[in-house]
Amino acid sequence: MKKIMIIFIFLPLLLSGCWNKKNETGENGQKKGTITLSGAWALYPMAVKWAEEFMIIHPGIRIDISAGGAGKGMADVLSDAVDIGNISREIFPPEIEKGAWWVSVVKDAVVPTTNEVNPCLKNLLAQGFTMTEFRKIWISGEITGWDAPTGCNTLNKMNIYTRSDACGAAQTWAAYLGGNQEDLLGIGVYGDPGVAEAVKKDLYGIGYNNINYAYDSKSKMPVKGIKIIPLDLNNNDKIDPDEDFYNTRGEIIQAISSGVYPSPPARNLYFVCHRRPVKPIIRDFIYWVLTRGQEYINEAGYIPVGKNEIEKGLRKLNEQD
Numbered sequence: 001m002k003k004i005m006i007i008f009i010f011l012p013l014l015l016s017g018c019w020n021k022k023n024e025t026g027e028n029g030q031k032k033g034t035i036t037l038s039g040a041w042a043l044y045p046m047a048v049k050w051a052e053e054f055m056i057i058h059p060g061i062r063i064d065i066s067a068g069g070a071g072k073g074m075a076d077v078l079s080d081a082v083d084i085g086n087i088s089r090e091i092f093p094p095e096i097e098k099g100a101w102w103v104s105v106v107k108d109a110v111v112p113t114t115n116e117v118n119p120c121l122k123n124l125l126a127q128g129f130t131m132t133e134f135r136k137i138w139i140s141g142e143i144t145g146w147d148a149p150t151g152c153n154t155l156n157k158m159n160i161y162t163r164s165d166a167c168g169a170a171q172t173w174a175a176y177l178g179g180n181q182e183d184l185l186g187i188g189v190y191g192d193p194g195v196a197e198a199v200k201k202d203l204y205g206i207g208y209n210n211i212n213y214a215y216d217s218k219s220k221m222p223v224k225g226i227k228i229i230p231l232d233l234n235n236n237d238k239i240d241p242d243e244d245f246y247n248t249r250g251e252i253i254q255a256i257s258s259g260v261y262p263s264p265p266a267r268n269l270y271f272v273c274h275r276r277p278v279k280p281i282i283r284d285f286i287y288w289v290l291t292r293g294q295e296y297i298n299e300a301g302y303i304p305v306g307k308n309e310i311e312k313g314l315r316k317l318n319e320q321d
Contacts, residue, residue, distance in 0.1 A: 032060035033281045039066075039073015039086030040168050041192035042210040043269045045217075046106055047086055049300045050293050054285060061281060069191070071166025074100070077274050083282050085272040088168025088210070089175075095272075102272040103313035105289055107303040109256050109266035110173045111214050111246070112229040113199050113207050120152035121227060127151075128230035128239045135177040137206065138162065138184045146204065161198045161207035164188030168267070173208045176264040200225030208265075211256075212301050215249035220301075228252075233262070249301055256303050268305055276319065283317060290314055 037047055044067035051063040070087045077085030078098050088108075091100050112134065118124065124146075129137075133149050136142040137160060143149055145156030162184040163170040169192060170181040177184075189195045192213040199205040200223070209226075216223050228246040230239045245251040245260070255261040277283050290313050297304050304310075 031058065031281060031284075033279075034062045034064065035084070035282060035285055036082040037063070037065045037073075037084045037086055038068060038076040038082040039272075040070040040088035040269065041067045041213070042070075042088035042108055042168055043086035043106070045212050046269070046297070046300050046302050049296050050289055053296055054288055054293065058284075058288075067191070069163070069165035070168035070171070074272065077272050080274055083273065083277070083279070084286075087270040087272045089171040089267065091270065091272065099275045100272050101274070101276045101316070102270040103286065103290065103316055104268040104305045104309040105271050105313070106269050106297055107256065107266065107305050108211050108269060109252070109261055109263075110169050110176075110208050110210055111252065111265070112173075112231075113196070113209055113214055113226050114229055115199055115203050115205050116222075116225055116227045117203060118146070118205075118227070119154040119203070120146040120150040123150040123152045124229060125227070126239060127237050128232035128243070130232045130235050131176065132235075133232075135179075138173070138186065139177050139179050141185050157204045159202050159205045160186035161189050161195050161202075161205060162186035163195060164190050167192075168269075169208065169210050172264045172267050176262070196223060196226060211249065211252055215252070215301065217301060220249040221247070231262070233260075253298075253301070253303055266303075268309065269302075276316070286317060287314070290317070 044065065047065050051065060055061060055063060070089055073085035073087055074095060076082040078095065078100060087102065091102050114124065127150065129149060133143060145158050146152055147154055147156050166181065170184060174181050174184050189198050192210055195207045196209050196213050199207040214222060214226060214228060222228055230243060230246055232239060233243050245255040252261065256266045271286060277286065290310050294304060
């Protein structure tokens with residue numbers, strides 16, 4: 001499990017809001033305390049960026065962030081082991097019954113991946129896979145080789161990878177295919193980085209990743225060793241110009257923002273608390289993420305959730321019990 005600890009010195013936080021702003025304070029009236037977050041790999045890079053920027057401005061706060069999958073994040077927050085769960089899937093009714101309270105903070109997507117020297121790559125990039133073909137790979141098991149769906153004359157071999165940890169990426173990909181994470185076939189691999197690494201090392205591999213693990217953060221191109229499998233959205237066995245938006249992270253982000261890339265596998269990412277947060281520094285942090293923190297989204301390679309979702313989140317944060 002990856003973990004980051006960020007420590008700075010806290011300055012007064014000037015926020016508007018309806019709650020009591022009497023926070024924990026140290027010397028000279030400066031705020032102090034700890035915020036803990038756990039959960040989705042999908043939200044981990046964005047959460048780290050927010051924490052870094054927030055702490056530069058507002059010191060004396062220690063922020064611990066760990067990535068272990070959305071399932072772990074939800075279990076941790078509902079058991080009060082952390083203050084905020086980073087969740088990359090929809091919130092389930094049983095979790096709501098246990099007191100899950102959430103706000104949408106950002107958006108991203110899951111993309112299917114293969115090895116960059118897959119012997120069927122030329123055909124694959126030209127025609128893509130339909131949702132039905134993906135379903136036959138991960139759900140029904142009807143497709144077990146690259147030759148049948150691509151028309152490529154190669155070994156009838158396809159190594160399918162999925163996630164071993166309870167996570168939003170797997171649940172979202174499964175939802176796109178009409179199932180749940182437990183329905184997905186394949187070799188279970190832990191974490192987003194694990195699936196990416198497995199596909200990079202396997203000539204015949206196929207997997208799925210959140211866009212921030214499929215695309216390089218510096219070059220904005222697909223991670224070296226990986227190619228994104230295009231979705232044949234109109235089921236005509238070819239990738240038309242308006243379906244060809246996978247060459248750079250900027251292109252896929254634009255497709256997600258405009259709604260061309262379907263939802264799922266595009267989806268909102270959430271901060272989840274165990275009931276509406278009352279600890280002032282937690283409320284301050286969430287408020288900042290929903291307001292000033294939104295300016296860092298594009299830089300971090302994510303997509304804004306939109307004005308309506310932000311306003312909804314602020315209203316939820318300000319609701320009176």
